[in-house]
Amino acid sequence: MSGIDWTPFWLSFKLAAATTAILFILVLPLAWWLSRTRSRAKPLLESLFSLPIVLPPSVLGFYLLWALAPDAPLGRFFAEHLGVELVFSFPGLVVASCLYSLPFMLQPLQSGFESLEPSMVEAAYVAGKSPLQTLFRVALPNIKPSLMTALVVTFAHTVGEFGVVLMVGGSIPGETKVASVAIYEYVEVMDYRNAHIYSAIMVALSFAVLMAVYTFNRYHKRRLGVWR
Numbered sequence: 001m002s003g004i005d006w007t008p009f010w011l012s013f014k015l016a017a018a019t020t021a022i023l024f025i026l027v028l029p030l031a032w033w034l035s036r037t038r039s040r041a042k043p044l045l046e047s048l049f050s051l052p053i054v055l056p057p058s059v060l061g062f063y064l065l066w067a068l069a070p071d072a073p074l075g076r077f078f079a080e081h082l083g084v085e086l087v088f089s090f091p092g093l094v095v096a097s098c099l100y101s102l103p104f105m106l107q108p109l110q111s112g113f114e115s116l117e118p119s120m121v122e123a124a125y126v127a128g129k130s131p132l133q134t135l136f137r138v139a140l141p142n143i144k145p146s147l148m149t150a151l152v153v154t155f156a157h158t159v160g161e162f163g164v165v166l167m168v169g170g171s172i173p174g175e176t177k178v179a180s181v182a183i184y185e186y187v188e189v190m191d192y193r194n195a196h197i198y199s200a201i202m203v204a205l206s207f208a209v210l211m212a213v214y215t216f217n218r219y220h221k222r223r224l225g226v227w228r
Contacts, residue, residue, distance in 0.1 A: 008182040016158035019097040023105040031106050032135050035113035050103045057163025064096045064168050088170045096168040097158050105154045112146025145217040156209040
């Protein structure tokens with residue numbers, strides 16, 4: 001294992017950590033609002049935010065590549081005002097990953113908020129708590145399994161991304177060549193030894209992530225007395 005280049009894994013973890021942190025900050029108020037709103041536009045918004053689940057990664061990657069290109073309005077804005085080139089760069093990977101992984105953060109949080117007893121939220125408002133205080137002091141502490149699922153699954157899903165990151169970021173060593181892209185390149189050149197090693201590490205990581213989520217949820221249910 002000493003001959004393994006760990007840089008692609010480091011980039012994958014770095015990308016996953018950045019994506020998870022950004023999505024949590026941005027999606028938390030959105031999930032809270034969607035769980036409480038009765039707007040007729042709710043099904044439309046839920047469908048829009050869930051598109052990355054069913055959309056082929058190549059399709060999403062193509063449109064992101066088109067939107068983030070230097071001659072596109074969004075890509076030009078980042079280049080001229082922030083000095084950041086999004087195509088074939090790590091910042092571009094973060095933007096693409098945030099869009100691709102958004103439903104994996106949104107849906108568990110929204111489901112958790114919707115499972116709360118309405119009386120719990122109403123009591124918080126009666127007690128004089130603001131919507132922000134209610135969110136952080138009442139709602140979040142009572143949806144720990146959903147919160148854990150959202151954070152861990154988003155992280156793991158980002159680590160395993162391939163199609164979108166390849167189209168937007170390419171394969172630049174030390175910059176955009178994440179673990180999934182490295183595996184693909186090893187298979188292309190028929191270096192099955194390294195492909196096996198990298199794949200085995202990814203399988204072990206995925207299994208560990210799932211075990212962590214299920215174990216935490218089981219422990220939380222036992223603490224609440226759901227199981228005897």
